[in-house]
Amino acid sequence: MRAPDSRGYFGDFGGRYVPEVLIAALDELERAMTAAFADPAFWAEYHATLRDFVGRPSPIYRCERYAADVSSVPLVMKREDTNHTGAHKINNTVGQALLALRMGKRRLLAETGAGQHGVATAAVGAKLGLPVDVYMGARDIERQALNVDVMQLLGAQVHAVTSGTQTLKDATNEAFRVWAGRVEDTFYVIGSVVGAHPYPFMVREFQKIIGIEARRQTLERYGRLPSDVIACVGGGSNAMGIFAGFVDDREVKLWGVEAGGKGVDGDEHAASLLAGSIGVLHGSRSYLLQSAEGQVRETHSISAGLDYPGVGPEHAFFKESGRATYVNITDAQAVEAFHGFARCEGILPALESAHAIAFARELAAQRGADDLILVNLSGRGDKDIGRC
Amino acid sequence: MLDGAFVRARREKRLAFIPYVMVGDPDLETTEAVLLALSDAGADVIELGVPYSDPLADGPTIAAAGQRALRSATHLREVLALAWRCRERCAPIVLFTYYNPVYQFGVERFAREAAAAGIAGAIVPDVALDESVELRAALQAQGLAMPLLVAPSTPQQRAVRIADAATGFVYVVSRLGVTGAGYAPDFAPLHRQLASLREVTNKPLAVGFGVSRPQDVRNVGLLADAIVVGSALIDSYAGTRAQAAAARVRDFVAPLIAALPVS
Numbered sequence: 001m002r003a004p005d006s007r008g009y010f011g012d013f014g015g016r017y018v019p020e021v022l023i024a025a026l027d028e029l030e031r032a033m034t035a036a037f038a039d040p041a042f043w044a045e046y047h048a049t050l051r052d053f054v055g056r057p058s059p060i061y062r063c064e065r066y067a068a069d070v071s072s073v074p075l076v077m078k079r080e081d082t083n084h085t086g087a088h089k090i091n092n093t094v095g096q097a098l099l100a101l102r103m104g105k106r107r108l109l110a111e112t113g114a115g116q117h118g119v120a121t122a123a124v125g126a127k128l129g130l131p132v133d134v135y136m137g138a139r140d141i142e143r144q145a146l147n148v149d150v151m152q153l154l155g156a157q158v159h160a161v162t163s164g165t166q167t168l169k170d171a172t173n174e175a176f177r178v179w180a181g182r183v184e185d186t187f188y189v190i191g192s193v194v195g196a197h198p199y200p201f202m203v204r205e206f207q208k209i210i211g212i213e214a215r216r217q218t219l220e221r222y223g224r225l226p227s228d229v230i231a232c233v234g235g236g237s238n239a240m241g242i243f244a245g246f247v248d249d250r251e252v253k254l255w256g257v258e259a260g261g262k263g264v265d266g267d268e269h270a271a272s273l274l275a276g277s278i279g280v281l282h283g284s285r286s287y288l289l290q291s292a293e294g295q296v297r298e299t300h301s302i303s304a305g306l307d308y309p310g311v312g313p314e315h316a317f318f319k320e321s322g323r324a325t326y327v328n329i330t331d332a333q334a335v336e337a338f339h340g341f342a343r344c345e346g347i348l349p350a351l352e353s354a355h356a357i358a359f360a361r362e363l364a365a366q367r368g369a370d371d372l373i374l375v376n377l378s379g380r381g382d383k384d385i386g387r388c
Numbered sequence: 389m390l391d392g393a394f395v396r397a398r399r400e401k402r403l404a405f406i407p408y409v410m411v412g413d414p415d416l417e418t419t420e421a422v423l424l425a426l427s428d429a430g431a432d433v434i435e436l437g438v439p440y441s442d443p444l445a446d447g448p449t450i451a452a453a454g455q456r457a458l459r460s461a462t463h464l465r466e467v468l469a470l471a472w473r474c475r476e477r478c479a480p481i482v483l484f485t486y487y488n489p490v491y492q493f494g495v496e497r498f499a500r501e502a503a504a505a506g507i508a509g510a511i512v513p514d515v516a517l518d519e520s521v522e523l524r525a526a527l528q529a530q531g532l533a534m535p536l537l538v539a540p541s542t543p544q545q546r547a548v549r550i551a552d553a554a555t556g557f558v559y560v561v562s563r564l565g566v567t568g569a570g571y572a573p574d575f576a577p578l579h580r581q582l583a584s585l586r587e588v589t590n591k592p593l594a595v596g597f598g599v600s601r602p603q604d605v606r607n608v609g610l611l612a613d614a615i616v617v618g619s620a621l622i623d624s625y626a627g628t629r630a631q632a633a634a635a636r637v638r639d640f641v642a643p644l645i646a647a648l649p650v651s
């Protein structure tokens with residue numbers, strides 16, 4: 001798997017489209033990241049924290065019943081829902097917070113959509129003694145109220161963002177603006193493989209643990225690689241994390257599942273790769289949902305974590321190169337999978353993850369006993385109770 | 389066009405005055421009246437803000453002005469048309485636009501049509517030195533300037549390279565953070581930044597972000613060539629329209645303009 005070029009591009013995608021005030025901070029971050037990545041002591045601490053605080057390795061689990069009526073294909077879940085704080089997000093916040101400490105930063109700043117990244121940042125901040133400010137859209141605060149309470153219990157300050165769409169996009173704008181005023185002492189913990197270089201690369205490296213473990217576990221348990229790997233795509237971090245374990249296994253098909261909302265033919269969805277066009281948002285060039293005039297469009301998804309008009313630049317690169325295939329699942333299909341999976345398997349998936357699960361059931365109908373479908377179950381669904 | 393404005397100000401021993409206006413806030417008629425009022429009052433250059441949905445470098449005032457402008461369906465095309473309409477009655481115009489609207493319009497086409505509309509240059513705050521090569525070349529080919537920003541966090545060596553690459557003028561950001569009249573410039577570091585830029589460039593230095601009061605203008609002082617005033621100006625006519633807005637603007641800029649002379 002490749003690193004981006006020296007200017008932060010994966011093919012034509014990525015780069016650094018931010019105001020000058022942030023350039024020095026990104027340079028400083030890139031230097032510190034490069035040094036940390038080359039330092040075995042940094043990785044030792046990261047892995048020890050993932051083991052003792054997060055509970056890694058997360059298991060893989062073969063579904064008994066969910067797709068058994070349509071296929072004999074083994075359907076295997078990578079259980080990121082078992083992580084401390086309930087989603088894959090904490091793999092990344094552990095990495096970034098340890099890097100922040102190494103850099104001598106005294107505060108953490110984060111945006112959040114579903115609240116999972118905010119909770120994961122708040123938890124790590126509490127553990128390391130770093131104060132945390134979380135920016136969250138006012139609409140998301142309403143629809144993910146449980147996570148707001150959790151962040152506050154963990155000592156984080158949650159700031160409601162009332163500008164624009166009042167969701168993840170505007171929370172991210174606000175986090176960038178706040179960071180611009182505090183670059184000297186504050187580390188901006190971005191929650192997905194988005195943003196200006198080196199964020200998309202750095203976040204992928206911290207989420208790669210999902211794919212590395214899953215590959216080893218699948219080989220150990222089943223003696224073969226999966227035929228297909230599936231993950232939902234909001235910004236794209238859980239997907240890039242699990243894909244990273246299999247990118248160099250050319251025979252493994254990679255599937256990214258975007259939020260189809262009320263249907264990708266209309267305007268109410270968040271399928272940037274499927275229905276968007278190339279542009280610049282939040283510091284990098286990638287696909288995004290926008291008007292002909294280049295205004296970023298309002299998106300819709302029942303799942304707050306996928307309700308984002310952009311997507312990480314490396315996914316845009318995978319789309320163009322054909323290494324991964326991107327599909328969509330609607331709100332209604334995701335809700336059906338949320339309920340169906342809970343009843344068949346005894347696991348309540350996050351609505352985000354339910355998009356991947358719904359697509360897995362569709363794909364299973366075209367696969368047989370010799371194949372193996374691996375799904376990234378990116379988070380647990382407690383936050384979504386009562387919403388669908 | 390821009391050079392003339394700065395030379396004249398220097399000759400008159402004063403800072404040049406560069407007001408920033410969000411086009412289409414709240415409608416084009418108001419913007420036109422404000423533009424003409426600013427030009428008559430003595431603006432040397434005018435920055436025209438192009439509305440954008442996600443203005444990362446802007447604080448609440450300009451972001452909200454942009455939202456109002458988007459509600460009146462103002463986009464890059466409308467901004468170019470307004471500039472063309474006003475070209476003979478108005479101070480030289482520099483656009484202030486984020487990159488994505490330009491990218492969707494087409495970089496070459498943008499440069500061509502901006503030149504045809506009589507525009508003097510474009511400031512693109514999310515295109516810093518490193519990503520600026522293509523855009524700068526396209527603008528230069530049409531004779532348009534591309535001022536670049538230097539921030540308080542910009543290391544000295546990089547500031548030299550930015551000053552080298554900038555055309556028209558160098559935009560010196562007065563403090564960390566985003567646009568907005570809420571906090572004043574950080575004068576001590578600003579003066580050091582200006583002094584060190586002075587040693588390496590003859591290009592005009594325009595100071596912006598947080599400049600809102602006559603005393604800010606006086607504090608910027610001799611080391612700069614120009615001041616940019618945005619958020620405070622926008623606040624001055626918020627909630628009014630057309631000629632009423634123009635009257636507010638005249639009242640607001642008079643004491644700022646009176647503070648421009650340096651001795």
Ligand SMILES: Cc1ncc(COP(=O)(O)O)c(C=O)c1O
Pocket residue numbers: 087088113114115116117191192193232233234235236237238239304305306350352353378379380
């Ligand atoms: C459980 C879960 N899955 C997926 C996502 C989407 O993010 P990403 O695409 O970066 O994995 C989120 C975001 O909040 C989430 O909470």
